[in-house]
Amino acid sequence: MSAEDKSRDIDISKGDYNEYIQGHYINGDFIQIINLPQPKLGFPQNIPRSNTDKFVGRKNELILLHEQLQNEGNVTIAHLEGMGGIGKTEMAIVYSLISLKDDIYPGGICWLRCREENIGLKIVDFARTKLNLEPPEDLELPGKVDWCWTNWREGNTLIVLDDVTDYDGIKSYLPPQSSQFKILITTRLKLELANPLYLEALSETEALELLSELVGSEKVNQELATAQELCQRLGYLPLALQLVGRYVKRRRISLSEELRRLEGKGLAHPSMKIPEKKSTWAVDIERGVAAAFELSWRELDEPAQELGCLLSLFSLAPIPWSLVESSAEVQDPEELEDIRLELENLHLLQAGDNYQLHQLIQEFFRDKQKRLANTEEQKANLCTAVARVAREIPQALTLDDVTYFTPFIPHISETATFYQNSLRDEDFIFSFANLGRFYQGQGAYEPALVWRKQSLSVAKERFGEFHLGVALSLNNLASLYDEQGIYEGAEALYLQALEIHKKLLGESSAEVALGLNNLAHVYCRRGKYTEAEPFYLQSLELKKNLLGELHIEVALGLNNLAELYRSQGKYKEAEPLYLQALESYQKLLGESHPNVATSLNNLALLYHTQGRYEEAEPLFLRALKLRKKLLGESHPDVALSLNSLASLYHAQGRYEEAEPLYLQSLQLNKKLLGESHPNIASILNNLAFIYRNQGKDNEAKPLYLQSLELRKKLLGESHPDIAASLNNLASLCHDQGRYAEAETFYLQALKIKKELLGESNPAIATSLNNLASLYDDQERYTKAKPLYQQALKIAEAALGENHPNTNIIRQSLQYTLAKMQS
Template identity: 45%
Template sequence: MEWADFLANEAATNSLSPEQTAAFVERLKTENSGKSEAKLASELNIGAAAFKKRMAEVYDKFAKSYPELATSNSRGKLEKLRACLTNKYNGGQDVRPTIKEIHQNIPPAVPFEKFVGREAELEKLHEQLQTSWQVAIVAVAGMGGVGKTELATQYAKQHLQNYQGGVCWLSAQAIDIGSQILIFAELKFKLIAPDDWELADRLRYCWQNWQQGEVLLVFDDVTDYKTQVQPYLPPESTRFKVLLTTRLGFDRTLPQLPLGVLKPLAAMKLLKSLVDRERLKSEPWVAREICKFLGYLPLALELVGRYLDTMPDLSLEKLLKRLEKKRLEHEAIAKANPLMRYEYGVAEAFALSWEQLDEKAQSLGCWLSLYALADIPFSVEGIKDDEEQELWEKAIAELRKLHLIQWQSKGIYRLHPLIRQFFQMKLDESSNADEVKTAFVAQMVEVAKQIPQQPNREDIFNLTLHIPHLAEVATYLSQYLSDEDLIAPFTGLGWFYQGQGLYQQAEPWLQQGVKIAENRLGLEHLNIATSLNNLAALHKSTGRYSEAEPMYKQALELTKRLLGDDHPIVATSLNNLAEIYRYTGRYSEAEPLYLQVLELRQHLLGDNHLDVTNSLNNLALLYSSTKRYSEAELLFQQALKLKKHLLGDNHPDIAINLNNLAALYKSTGRYTEAESLFQQALALRRRLLGDNHPDVAASLNNLATLYQSTGRYSEAEPLHLETLELWKRLLGDNHPDVATSLNNLAGLYCSTGRFSEGEPLFEQALAICERTLGEGHPDTIMVRGNYARFLREAYR
């Protein structure tokens, strides 16, 4: 829990009033530790005496929990209160037990004492959510800038204690909503649904295992309910509440909270919270006219308030004239270009703020507008030149000061949709728009190139923030991609989702990669072959071999035409096709291709290359599948020796080759040799990967099945139990590997006559396979057959 959120919870626990809470939180914030009470009072727009009085009331209320506060002087009370709360925040034992942490990812909000004019809407929203499980905050007449997101943020912050199951904030304009939910569940609750499940099953697993208590899901800035919300909803339940914000009206069956502009008095109250009150009192009529001119839009009032704060000598009357002049300019532009839509009020306020920015800040705003409507990772820490870094820091500060960008957390910013639109307009009006967009796209291409074909969890965590912006480039800025890098964003996005088992999300990107390459480069280009191979690999991963095969063939023919027969890429294409033949049991077609690949790689790369070891291994697997064990053994041994030479003895890939050779020895009854290699692989994996790794579980399973095959049941059982416990902990209860482990353990119980223990395990294994793999999958058929034989044996 963040410190500020902890303070807010403490305020609520100790029954502080809103005024007392504002003073308490401001006084205890880490960044305010060196500020005087007078400075903090001015930031809250109250007098120093009022601030001191509120803090005295705070100390009195906290003294009920911390009696030592009563005997200290004013300054001592602050330090003692800070020490007590810090100790509690860090889990200290000498204070009252801390409240349960409520997991949330709510974006930053304005201090609630400055969130004015929406008290009735907040109350109505809470009432609606208590009587319905879904509510949409809908902008009246589709207007932007009315504060939909801020209302949802304030609601989530102020009612956090109502949602002990957590608050999950989802940006409808960012990456796939399902991925956001999975990431939240993993980070907050350590819920990791298996990668090879369908997205719907993984989400169902998360909902079923979500932390207890009422849950609030916020879908922010929804434009299409059916695609952005409906597929990802939890099961209808009293514990799950769903809040949406949208500029669009949905089906009237969904409860809605219409949100329009502020009422005149509320608009004035908001302006007073931003501008010195004495300044407004000197020109009260003009202040009301400004609110009216701005259409009582919160965003417009915020922009103008920040603008006035930077120009303390500017009269309100002169400001109003400037706004009127900007409106005339915008009306002329809108008339000339009917497609140019302005939010009157926000547009004029933005134009004034734009003129306040120096060239660096204007450039930065335009640059940031090219990112998607999502959290923007932007850090200047990597700039080596100190003076240049300082200029960028100043530009960020200027944009923040005028409320043109929103700070989310360190190095993370966000743009309001309307402000982003205006920055984009300014960029398009400039003479270097194409140059800026080309540079931006080139930067995102470098991100795409960092995405591995099989990303691990660390990769996924580090890349997630960049994915919506990469999607923005692929969707709207592809014309600025060079021919050389044309498919890079599409490949990166495809691999990001494919590596998580999100095949439905990966496929459209890989399909677009093929299409865009064909449209721009024609049919005779190497990028066509690459994109076809990527899409075919996805089809192979999902068992769609009949779709993968023609793509692999097309890619092979194209690479041969473009590169000739003797090229490493041609060898890779041949290997891909051979793999499809082996997977579908067409061994006679696979063998000549594997031999051709091996010969080609040896010729082009030499005998000492990792690609050669992979070819030897693939050919050996083929021979093992066709019971040509003596030929397979020689190749497995050759591949193992070469890989040890290239990678050394201490590499995870060595364990793979040891297991392959051990499996062959097991198949041929050479159990002593198989046992030795299985043990070596297990020891190597434990040393390199630690005890808690799926590959370690796989090695334990291999050794257990070997002992079971040789009747060493007392040695096999503890290994099976260890495997089952490890796979459950790492992969969850509903993973196919767990089903395999249950099947193996049930088989052991059957072999030892412990039928009552074996039957429920077979039932569990079969249920998992049918649920996750389908009834026609080979593994499901195998488990069903084992269960049937068990029943015949047990009840004959």
């Protein structure tokens, strides 16, 4: 172990906290928290903000805690036990801040909230976002957690498990037996662990000092005996003292009057030292905290009490006020603001850009909410308001959308998880479905998968196996699998959804038409073009029968069929369909509409593929101009148009014109979608390709690698885009004469394609041709010949004998045969 990794002493007993906490200063026996210390740039930590203004005493406990955590044996666990409001979390925060300032844990400080979060997901998320670790996608969650612990940053590491309510439920996620990890648990439970650190109430001296800071030392000195009795009645609890002290100061009443008001509230607690064998101690003491809250509760008007109860139903997260306005019975905004101010003035509601309840206050209000006459009505109103927001989450998310909807997500999750019975049937599925959409739209496939699967599970439980909500959930999960390249799984789910729609709605419905379209799409992705075509045709025919020849859905069907034919190289069949789709959109929507721009772009792509560059360019330019006009300069479709136009110039060898367009598209995608999105990986790949064509191999390779790394992060190790990136890297190595590396990459790409797409996909023909070309250049003709022959057979079957790719493979084979005969 290096000197930096050895345990270190912190002499907190000196009383000089400023030595260890930057921005904090000592005043007697309490720390006044001003701001957090600034960690080193990139240091892995997520210590939460403190919930209190002053942290009193605890010097001896902090020293003991640190000593326990510096045990050099196996994995060290220290746990703080005590009642709610006793200051366990605050003590853990202060210890973390001291450790952060003094570099006690160079491996990082990972804070995990255990009450309502999936700890496994949070550990993986911390490892990804703070340590840049990427656990293999093929592992289950426990395996990913174990992988993260194994590959963690070097050096002692503090893991804080805050507010543990089910130790057995999190035990499997704890780090392995390694002295690197120091675990700090806070809990209200009495855990069967060695050497518990019971966090008792403040001493009388500490409690009096805190009360003096809140109400003034002059008042305490004048009524010292009463102040001592008041502290005793409040159980020397920091939270209770904070609330009562603020109440006294705001009301300008004496401490004696405060004691009188507290009579009958059950706050005369016994000593705060925890009896060893009393299993219910935490519950008994918490009643004292509730009594302290009761004082503020009595000061509230009935509307404010009802608002507090409503707020308690939200997630323990910042609450967008618009959600409260939509959920509350009071409809007048100014009246609702006045009611809110009552809660703020009593420090029952934390105000800011959004609003939040302290955890204990939330629990107190939730207990009151259960006793309201309109308790179920409040839940129903909240669920309706939250579901309304969930329905607004768009299919195609921009970064602005993500920013806007992020504060709503915890509350959509809360209602979907805890208030399912209060969700109306028409809102039920959308709450789950659009949580999945929110994450899937960002390329965050792991949380998306959790919600997609949960949506299907709860839909079956609520509605039975055959219900439209179940079919919707099947379709959504299939779409996620489709994006991830899990085509067999997607196909199976699409088939199940289609079967339900047929049974419930008959063979001729819009939903059946959509299902046929989805199946055709996944067949296209797998290169099963002959299987895709009849489904596209059935879907299109059904749409025409239901909606007529001139309809937006019919135009979409024409476009999809055209895309299939373009992929097959059936350009003559594709062109009239693209033109029909464009004409329909223009008739239905006018010349200036986003769908018209998309249709123009698709037709241009066809001309580009055919080498009809002079016809493609004006269409690309029209689409780009129209999208900028309709959608603004900053929109994903504009980025798509820039990329398409750059690709055209690239194909024409107009590299100086293509490069800035690729860069604009890249910059815009990063702005709209963030740094980690499949679109970013695609553009990086395109940029690398253009640099390679310009002979700038040193600039191309790192971009290829970035693209590959990002695709692995987003899509897993096995996806067609991964195969494409490997193929491009192989091609670069091939051109540079690095044949061994090229062969490895070509073979990896071929293996992935076969696993995902089967043996007869056109993409297999491309990989076989590339590998054969490598062997050809090495004069390994006996290895090249059978690969060319396999590639040609696949291409002729899948694409036809006259497809450009088929012709290229045939010519390569002929050249090789000629070389073998010479």
